[in-house]
Amino acid sequence: MKRYSAFAIAREALRHHSGWERAWRKATPKKKYDVVIVGAGGHGLATAYYLGKNHGIRNVAILEKGWLGGGNTGRNTTIIRSNYLQDPSAAIYEKARSLYETMSQDLNYNVMFSPRGVMMLAQTHHEVRGYERTAHANALQGVDTQFIGPEKVKELCPIIRLDGPRYPVLGALWQPRGGTARHDAVAWGYARACSDMGMDIIQQCEVTAVRSEAGKVRGVTTNKGEIDCDKLAIVVAGHSGVLAQMAGFRLPIESVALQALVSEPIKPIMDVVIMANTVHGYMSQSDKGEMVIGGGTDGYNNYTQRGSFHHVEETVRALIETFPMLSRLKMLRQWGGIVDVTGDRSPILSRTPLAGCFVNCGWGTGGFKAIPGSGWATAEMIARGEPGPLASAFGLDRFREGRFIDESVAAGVAH
Amino acid sequence: MLILECPYCGVKAEETELHGGGEAHLVRRGPDSSDDAFESYLFQRQNPKGVHFERWRHAYGCGKWFHAARCTATLEVFGTYSAQVSEPPQQIRDRIAARRPGWSWSDQG
Numbered sequence: 001m002k003r004y005s006a007f008a009i010a011r012e013a014l015r016h017h018s019g020w021e022r023a024w025r026k027a028t029p030k031k032k033y034d035v036v037i038v039g040a041g042g043h044g045l046a047t048a049y050y051l052g053k054n055h056g057i058r059n060v061a062i063l064e065k066g067w068l069g070g071g072n073t074g075r076n077t078t079i080i081r082s083n084y085l086q087d088p089s090a091a092i093y094e095k096a097r098s099l100y101e102t103m104s105q106d107l108n109y110n111v112m113f114s115p116r117g118v119m120m121l122a123q124t125h126h127e128v129r130g131y132e133r134t135a136h137a138n139a140l141q142g143v144d145t146q147f148i149g150p151e152k153v154k155e156l157c158p159i160i161r162l163d164g165p166r167y168p169v170l171g172a173l174w175q176p177r178g179g180t181a182r183h184d185a186v187a188w189g190y191a192r193a194c195s196d197m198g199m200d201i202i203q204q205c206e207v208t209a210v211r212s213e214a215g216k217v218r219g220v221t222t223n224k225g226e227i228d229c230d231k232l233a234i235v236v237a238g239h240s241g242v243l244a245q246m247a248g249f250r251l252p253i254e255s256v257a258l259q260a261l262v263s264e265p266i267k268p269i270m271d272v273v274i275m276a277n278t279v280h281g282y283m284s285q286s287d288k289g290e291m292v293i294g295g296g297t298d299g300y301n302n303y304t305q306r307g308s309f310h311h312v313e314e315t316v317r318a319l320i321e322t323f324p325m326l327s328r329l330k331m332l333r334q335w336g337g338i339v340d341v342t343g344d345r346s347p348i349l350s351r352t353p354l355a356g357c358f359v360n361c362g363w364g365t366g367g368f369k370a371i372p373g374s375g376w377a378t379a380e381m382i383a384r385g386e387p388g389p390l391a392s393a394f395g396l397d398r399f400r401e402g403r404f405i406d407e408s409v410a411a412g413v414a415h
Numbered sequence: 416m417l418i419l420e421c422p423y424c425g426v427k428a429e430e431t432e433l434h435g436g437g438e439a440h441l442v443r444r445g446p447d448s449s450d451d452a453f454e455s456y457l458f459q460r461q462n463p464k465g466v467h468f469e470r471w472r473h474a475y476g477c478g479k480w481f482h483a484a485r486c487t488a489t490l491e492v493f494g495t496y497s498a499q500v501s502e503p504p505q506q507i508r509d510r511i512a513a514r515r516p517g518w519s520w521s522d523q524g
Binding site: 253310400 | 416417430431434435437438450451454455457458459460461462463464467469485487488489490
């Protein structure tokens with residue numbers, strides 16, 4: 001693999017850009033791999049990358065039914081934060097956030113990580129107490145957050161309206177090291193690094209069955225033939241239930257549509273990420289100038305990658321009362337993704353009833369921020385055959401045993 | 416926009432008038448059941464990409480709970496029926512089978 005650098009740009013500029021290579025190889029499936037990962041989104045590719053980098057397992061295939069990074073990795077609002085209440089969540093999300101800081105150097109691929117700061121507005125007294133509690137918990141967990149007053153909110157984001165018609169801004173949970181990154185670049189960067197390690201990324205390869213023998217996984221059947229493997233990882237977000245059914249077990253997951261929208265591009269008006277969970281809207285400004293807006297989930301199971309129209313209205317209404325200057329802004333496009341939601345709104349990183357088969361799912365409405373930490377923990381679990389310190393609390397058995405990691409209150413919809 | 420006809424008051428209600436109540440026909444286990452059965456009832460879901468049976472409440476209408484049969488892959492609605500049954504009526508099953516050849520009702524435990 002040729003490295004990207006300022007020198008490479010200069011060199012290519014002098015020869016009409018004729019020397020750039022494909023970022024990753026087009027691969028045809030081999031008969032057998034040590035590890036097969038289903039799903040070439042951020043989580044699947046990160047899992048493959050850390051399997052190779054941290055554990056030396058490089059005979060790996062990553063199978064993707066559609067195109068690389070075309071699911072939720074390419075559909076989210078790119079927010080990165082780690083201000084969670086519970087210790088296991090703070091650990092894995094903070095691991096992810098810290099890996100994002102050095103990801104561009106690590107992958108030699110510019111993922112445009114922008115630690116511009118994430119602010120979660122407190123607009124009721126209940127929320128003030130909740131976020132103060134989270135700030136204290138984060139201090140103990142070593143996550144850098146603080147609770148700030150309304151004056152500081154206004155200073156950081158001058159376009160905000162503190163005394164809105166329904167809910168005043170009473171303060172905010174502020175994580176200065178949170179921010180955004182270019183979501184596609186995260187998938188592309190990992191894919192390029194995986195391909196460079198000799199791994200096969202096979203797109204338009206849909207798994208149609210999981211084959212097992214005596215309770216142990218043997219391989220998968222795909223539209224490109226049968227592929228054998230010693231270990232199988234299911235990392236498919238919204239379709240986790242479909243794959244689990246093929247593998248012969250059920251998951252405590254329901255798939256729903258979550259949508260987002262962007263406005264026309266405008267001049268810079270906001271250099272932080274704002275989440276307003278009470279009125280229910282969240283927003284940041286992309287480098288192109290579009291306002292990137294997160295909507296809500298529909299209240300029913302859905303696999304169609306489009307959301308209900310009334311949620312757009314709800315979200316836009318919330319943002320206009322918080323940022324009145326947006327009222328004349330035109331929206332450019334809207335889209336949906338299928339998110340896999342668990343009962344306690346925390347992910348599942350676990351062994352499964354089928355030996356040799358692992359799942360990484362249940363990230364629900366907030367998986368993008370977790371990609372590197374999730375990949376790190378899943379790779380460790382696959383390599384060792386059992387979950388390591390980051391993953392152990394996220395096992396499937398927690399539902400049976402009542403050890404929930406209850407983040408549903410802390411994160412609300414904007415998870 | 417999802418539109419369901421309330422089987423009680425007959426109103427064709429769109430989704431802002433309704434409240435979804437999750438998977439239907441769960442067997443509601445009590446304290447004397449096994450851990451497996453209890454976990455299954457509380458957390459495990461079919462979550463199919465296809466035919467799904469659901470509970471809905473006509474929240475901003477007559478207020479009653481009812482059942483709906485719907486396809487989660489196409490958003491097609493096969494029909495709605497009373498909440499006072501423990502499995503879908505034959506008429507609904509026939510309608511689904513006509514639209515989805517090969518489909519059959521299985522006990523969802």
